[in-house]
């Protein structure tokens with residue numbers, strides 16, 4: 001044991017090992033705390049709890065650093081494709097040309113979903129939120145691919161299931177959008193790459209062939225890459241927790257999609273646009289909304305602001321803001337919502353409330369502006385995030401189930417309810 005931490009309880013000293021990560025991150029290993037002391041730790045929101053060690057993504061929230069498998073996200077966003085990033089996250093290294101071609105080709109082979117699954121879409125109302133449909137459909141894949149339900153899959157099985165999911169999620173998402181607007185499904189095309197194929201499935205119709213624009217492809221690719229992983233966030237931790245029971249990948253990721261849906265997590269991208277529209281409808285008085293966000297008697301928060309980890313800036317938000325400017329210029333769009341967003345950012349960043357709490361625009365603040373410019377409807381924004389996060393979820397699930405000493409996730413609690421009391425028959429209750 002190198003360094004240890006000492007905990008003194010009732011004058012008795014207990015020692016626990018200190019674990020040091022690759023970037024000098026330090027953790028006290030308290031896995032024996034309860035056995036040795038009879039105590040557990042209490043950490044609402046798991047803000048100080050490491051639930052695993054992981055070699056996938058490194059984040060330094062103070063310095064605004066994000067690295068995938070050691071590579072700075074800025075370099076990755078500039079130089080790679082989404083499929084390449086998926087390979088990097090899942091397998092740990094950038095692929096060679098041959099590896100990438102093989103990986104990419106298998107996406108094309110696996111892009112179709114079982115024809116019977118198309119009927120599921122008819123069961124949903126056209127107003128059904130695509131995140132609910134996506135989660136249900138991803139879980140349903142396990143019914144169609146039962147061979148993928150092996151609780152201890154082989155390496156080959158993991159490779160196959162990873163590609164299946166990455167490829168099919170795009171088809172399912174596009175189909176759910178088509179269902180919501182009452183248009184026929186557009187099937188994946190073998191001649192198109194990942195992002196243009198998806199755009200084509202979304203926007204082509206029997207009446208209009210979608211013209212692929214390289215700048216739009218590039219903007220969407222960047223967004224997907226920037227969302228690809230973010231270590232132990234709410235949805236990834238959900239995937240790991242569900243997967244720790246050895247639930248199959250489809251079931252685990254379906255749960256992760258639900259966790260992402262919430263407005264405090266991935267659902268914030270939809271919530272940002274709704275907030276900007278509300279400010280616009282209300283006459284564009286940005287200061288009023290900043291004041292509302294500061295008012296503790298009001299539950300309103302500035303959507304797209306703040307982050308559990310980033311306390312300086314979100315490196316993804318910087319890249320996305322640049323992309324938003326570029327794509328709006330290119331498309332010749334003047335979006336008044338962007339003007340409101342810029343004003344909001346300006347006012348909030350000068351305000352002591354936001355400065356003291358280190359609240360900055362996060363990845364979701366500007367992503368919606370780009371989705372909107374591309375023509376993606378607001379309800380689909382969080383689905384876009386889910387497609388982007390898929391490689392990260394898969395990489396974490398894989399890393400976890402390949403851990404030899406995998407333990408089921410099972411946190412503790414401090415009980416604050418009634419002591420034991422005797423049952424009261426209904427006639428005697430008041």
Ligand code: ACO
Nearest residue numbers: 263264265266268293301302303304305306307308357362
């Ligand atoms: N607007 C106003 N005040 C805020 C905001 C906000 N967006 N975010 C945090 N605060 C305040 C809190 O009220 C709290 O103030 P207090 O100390 O006076 O009580 C303080 O800042 C700390 O906030 P917490 O909620 O404790 O921070 P936490 O780390 O738990 O939450 C979160 C992080 C959920 C992202 C939060 O900042 C938030 O709700 N943001 C808005 C939703 C959002 O944009 N989510 C997307 C995050 S990125 C992602 O998931 C991909």
